[in-house]
Each structure stands twice: as C-alpha cells, then as structure tokens.
Amino acid sequence: MLKVYNTLTRTKEEFKPVVPGHVSIYVCGVTPYNEPHIGNARPFVTWDVIKRFLRKLGYKVKHVQNFTDIDDKIIRTANEQRVGWKDISDKYIAAYFAVMDKLGVGRADIYPRVSENMVDIIKMVSGLIKKGFAYELDGDVYFSVEKFHGYGKLSGRKLDDMQAGARIEVDDRKHHPMDFALWKSAKAGEPYWESPWGKGRPGWHIECSTMSLKYLGKTFDFHGGGSDLIFPHHENEIAQSQAYCCDDHSFARYWLHNGFITINQEKMSKSLNNFFTVKDILAKYPAEVLRYFLVATHYRSPLDFSDERLKEAEAGLARLKNAQDNLNDLCNTAKDGDGSTVQLVQFAQDAKKGFYDAMEDDFNTALALANMFDLAKKINIYYQTVTAGDTAADKDDIEKVVAVYREMTDILGILQADKQEKNDDKIVNALMDLIIAVREDARHNKDWATSDKIRDDLKTIGIIIEDSPTGARWKR
Known part of the structure; x- marks a missing residue:
C-alpha cells in the first residue's frame, strides 16, 4: 500500500488516485534565466524516481511541468545582455534539458509555457473578478485573500500574522497587505499582452493554476516542488484555484515538497558565492554520481552539498557497480540447472520486498538503497565463493537475481550508463x-x-x- 506525506494535511496518507489506475502530476518548473543549479535538480530527479516507481506499480502517469518563460529576472537578464526575453528563456530551457538528460531525468508529457497560455490566464483572472475574489486597480489585478476562507491552510500561517511574500511588492492601494497580483500592468520597455485591464503580463502564481487546471482538470493527484514554494506560491495557487472552481476539495489532492539543499551546511546563495550549477558539477563528477547523491537521501530531508559528500556518493555508487559487475560475470560463467544458487535468489527476493516496502513508505529512497546494499554484499560474498572454486552458480538462478537488481537500479535511475555502454x-x-x-x-x-x-x-x-x-x- 503506497503512502505519501501530504504537506496539506501534515500526515502520511494512503494514496488513492482520482482515476483508478492513473496518476496525474503537476510539478513547478524552472524560471529559465540562468543555468540550472543543484537546487533545481533535486525536485526533478525526485519526481523522475517517483514516476518510475509509480509505473512499476502499474499506474499510467501523466506529468505536466511548466516553464515560467516571462518573469522579472528574465527581463532583467535580457536587458543586461541586450537581447529579447524569448532569446533568454529559449536558451536556458535548452540548458535545462541538456543537464536533465545527462541526469537521466525522463521528459514530462507536457511542458507548457506562460507565454503560450495567455488567453487561458486572462480567462481565469476575469473569472476570479466576476466571482468576487479579485479586484482591479489601475491596470493591476489582485486576489483578495480575505475573501478566501481557507487561506493559509497549506503553510499553516495565520493571515493576521503574515507579511508580504516573495515577488509581491507592498502596495498601499491593496485591500489587504497579503493580496497578491494576478495581473500586472506593463512598465515602460517591458513585454506585454493585451487584456481587459490594459497592457500587462501575469503575476507569478496564476500561471501554475491556469496550466494545471487546463492540462490535468479540476482535480488531480500530485502537486510537487521545493519546500521554498509552500509559501507564498503554492498557498496562493490553492486559494485562486479553489476560488475559481468554487470547491474546497478541488485542485491537487496530495502536496509533496522536497527539502532544501545547503552548501557546506550554509544556505545556498549567490551572495555567499556558494551557488553551483549542474553544468559545473558535471564537469567534475559523472552525472550518475550526482543523481545517486540526490536519491541517497529521503526527498523531504535537507541535503548538504559538498565535495566530500559527492566523493562519498561516488564511493557508494562504485560499491553497487562492483556488485553489478560481479553479478554479470556470474551470469556469463554460470552453468545450467544445478540449483546451487537458490539461497542467493532468496536474498534477492527479500531485498526486493524491503526495497518496495521502503518506496511505498513515502518514496523512501534512502531505505530502498539500504536494501540494495544488503543484496550487493550477498552478491559479492557469493561471487568470491564461485571464483575461489568452492561452489558453482546456477544460470537460471543468477538470471533471477540479475532481474531483481536491474529492477532496483531502473527505479532509482542509477547504474544505467553501464547498460547503455554495453548496448551502444x-x-x-x-x-x-x-x-x-x-x-x-x-x-x-x-x-x-x-x-x-x-x-x-x-x-x-x-x-x-x-x-x-x-x-x-x-x-x-
């Protein structure tokens, strides 16, 4: 039975899909104004593992992940480089795919862009005004947080105690300090789209609500992203989406958030000069080492990034790779039908059960890997007895163990390079x-x-x- 930790309820719940046999996922994507950094990589590797496991369980998965391709940071970068905003977003969307492909992150089914969904965004903003949840001020449109009775339920914050969140400018004209922008009037020299409120562009939060509702429907299974998005981004998504749908139970059922990444136990920050791009990391370490590093810790736990931790990951992956090589060698030299490897098969089945139990407990990759290491140890011990001539390996049994080991590596997306090398x-x-x-x-x-x-x-x-x-x- 699959259980997931739901940020919304702060409890671990049994997963029950909206549509039996199907899983719908929306994950907040990047704002493409720079090379993807290590903090970007964690949620996407996490969701890649989750998708792989859900498919192993037999689910059909639909995954939507947006690109915020028009944003203050994109506009600023474009002005600095004296190019168009679309040149910047296109460049760094390509950079995103380049590094994620190296990390073995499978593609989402749909990658909607904000700039390509303006008609739908304007329609949703208009609908919120019509329903009385939003108001217009001189070309800007704001969501009225006081009108939505459940505001704060995701983050656990009380409205009276809140202060203006990230990306929201304090504006004395607003009905409440926490009212957030759904539509922003265009400033001189900025890109804009025509709307009923004049020339402008969307606020940050409305895009994800619009695109998730458009591509996944009124109610879907998972909404994911980093812990830094819980407030204000995801809090605001819930408010405007449920207000628009007029249903407290609409929108995402399960909210999953991965933990922060620190650099040498300090918060990652450009101002501290400890900001690492995936591209720079991959210049020093193989992509599979970085992927292993990201999956070796439970996705909700904080993760400290350092050269020392990457070297530990490299050593851990090498241990698993050595067991894979030993297993492949046993498979190539094993004899048919003497039944001498039955004990190793039982070890493999026990490890597989432990692996699946761990993954069904809120996708606990750390515990899943512990079961892999237990099996790897048994494989190595058995390999030594075979190479020493003390016993012989049964080919049918070894192939069963190979299948179990491969199933584990495929779910976690590790030790795939060796398979590709041997194929290609x-x-x-x-x-x-x-x-x-x-x-x-x-x-x-x-x-x-x-x-x-x-x-x-x-x-x-x-x-x-x-x-x-x-x-x-x-x-x-």
Whole structure:
C-alpha cells in the first residue's frame, strides 16, 4: 500500500488516485534565466524516481511541468545582455534539458509555457473578478485573500500574522497587505499582452493554476516542488484555484515538497558565492554520481552539498557497480540447472520486498538503497565463493537475481550508463575480448612481461583487468 506525506494535511496518507489506475502530476518548473543549479535538480530527479516507481506499480502517469518563460529576472537578464526575453528563456530551457538528460531525468508529457497560455490566464483572472475574489486597480489585478476562507491552510500561517511574500511588492492601494497580483500592468520597455485591464503580463502564481487546471482538470493527484514554494506560491495557487472552481476539495489532492539543499551546511546563495550549477558539477563528477547523491537521501530531508559528500556518493555508487559487475560475470560463467544458487535468489527476493516496502513508505529512497546494499554484499560474498572454486552458480538462478537488481537500479535511475555502454559500444566490447584473448595466450605461454604490460597499459586509460579462476574480465 503506497503512502505519501501530504504537506496539506501534515500526515502520511494512503494514496488513492482520482482515476483508478492513473496518476496525474503537476510539478513547478524552472524560471529559465540562468543555468540550472543543484537546487533545481533535486525536485526533478525526485519526481523522475517517483514516476518510475509509480509505473512499476502499474499506474499510467501523466506529468505536466511548466516553464515560467516571462518573469522579472528574465527581463532583467535580457536587458543586461541586450537581447529579447524569448532569446533568454529559449536558451536556458535548452540548458535545462541538456543537464536533465545527462541526469537521466525522463521528459514530462507536457511542458507548457506562460507565454503560450495567455488567453487561458486572462480567462481565469476575469473569472476570479466576476466571482468576487479579485479586484482591479489601475491596470493591476489582485486576489483578495480575505475573501478566501481557507487561506493559509497549506503553510499553516495565520493571515493576521503574515507579511508580504516573495515577488509581491507592498502596495498601499491593496485591500489587504497579503493580496497578491494576478495581473500586472506593463512598465515602460517591458513585454506585454493585451487584456481587459490594459497592457500587462501575469503575476507569478496564476500561471501554475491556469496550466494545471487546463492540462490535468479540476482535480488531480500530485502537486510537487521545493519546500521554498509552500509559501507564498503554492498557498496562493490553492486559494485562486479553489476560488475559481468554487470547491474546497478541488485542485491537487496530495502536496509533496522536497527539502532544501545547503552548501557546506550554509544556505545556498549567490551572495555567499556558494551557488553551483549542474553544468559545473558535471564537469567534475559523472552525472550518475550526482543523481545517486540526490536519491541517497529521503526527498523531504535537507541535503548538504559538498565535495566530500559527492566523493562519498561516488564511493557508494562504485560499491553497487562492483556488485553489478560481479553479478554479470556470474551470469556469463554460470552453468545450467544445478540449483546451487537458490539461497542467493532468496536474498534477492527479500531485498526486493524491503526495497518496495521502503518506496511505498513515502518514496523512501534512502531505505530502498539500504536494501540494495544488503543484496550487493550477498552478491559479492557469493561471487568470491564461485571464483575461489568452492561452489558453482546456477544460470537460471543468477538470471533471477540479475532481474531483481536491474529492477532496483531502473527505479532509482542509477547504474544505467553501464547498460547503455554495453548496448551502444559493441566495437569496444569486441576489441576488449580480442585484447583479453591475446593476454590469455601470453599467460598460457608464460610470457608474463607481455601479460603485465597489457594489464598495466589498460589501467592507465581507465580499464581494469581482473583475473580469477574462471578467467579474466574487464571493467571501466
């Protein structure tokens, strides 16, 4: 039974989809004015794992993720670079896809842009005015928070105690200090769209409500994003969406928020000069190491980023990779039908159950990985007994263990590069088989100098030869 922690209710709840067998997801995307940073990567890797697991459970998933492609920061960057706002958003949307592809983040089904949904946004703003939840002031339109009785229910804040939130300018004309902009009149030199209130563009919050309702309907399953979006962004989304739909139970059922990322135990900030882009990190570490680092901690927990933590992640991933290599080697050398590997199969089934139990408990990837490491240890111990000649491996049993291990790695999206290399690089595999055969001939002829030279020269280019009683194998 899948349980998820719902920020809205502050409890862990059994997941019950709106439509049986289907899952609908809306995740707040990036504002593309700069290269994606490590804080951007966490929610998207998190939701990629969640989607992979939901599909394993048999659900059909529909995932919508927006791009805020018109925004103050985009306009400012465009002015600084003396280009159009669309040039900036297009450039950094491409940068987003480039790094997310490297991290193995699968594509959403729909990536709506604010600039392409103006008709729908204006329609929703007009509807909120008509229903009495919004008002116009000199070309600006504001949502009246006092008119929505449930305001503050997501963040747990009381209206009287609130102060103006991020991206909301204090304006004495507003009915209440916390009233937020649905539509902003255009300033000189800014891009604008025609509306019933004059030339302008949307406020920050209205875009996500409009696009989630448009593409997922009045009620959908999951709404996700970082913890920094709980207030004011997601709080305001709930208010304007439920006011527009006239239903306290409409909009998202389950709200999932990933924890903050700190840098060396300090808040990530450009002013502190501890702001790291994914592109810069991937220049130093393989993409799978960064992905492993992000999934090795439960998504709701805070995550501290540092070189030391990345090196720990690199070592942890290497341990799992070594078990994968040992398992593949066992599969290649195993014999048919002697049933000698039944105990390892049982270990694999136990680990799989523990893995699924962890993932069904609010997508606990940290505990899921612990079960993987338990299985990896058993695989390595068994591999040592086989290579020492103490026992033989049953091919059918080993293939069952391989299937379990692959299922785990596929859900977490780790150790995929090796599979891709083996699928795509047949020439390298063939050449390595030839080199190993030449080396084996040298060893057979007791030409140890040639044998050692082949091994040592390969090591200098990152290829390791391992000798065992069952023969040599290579790995990167």
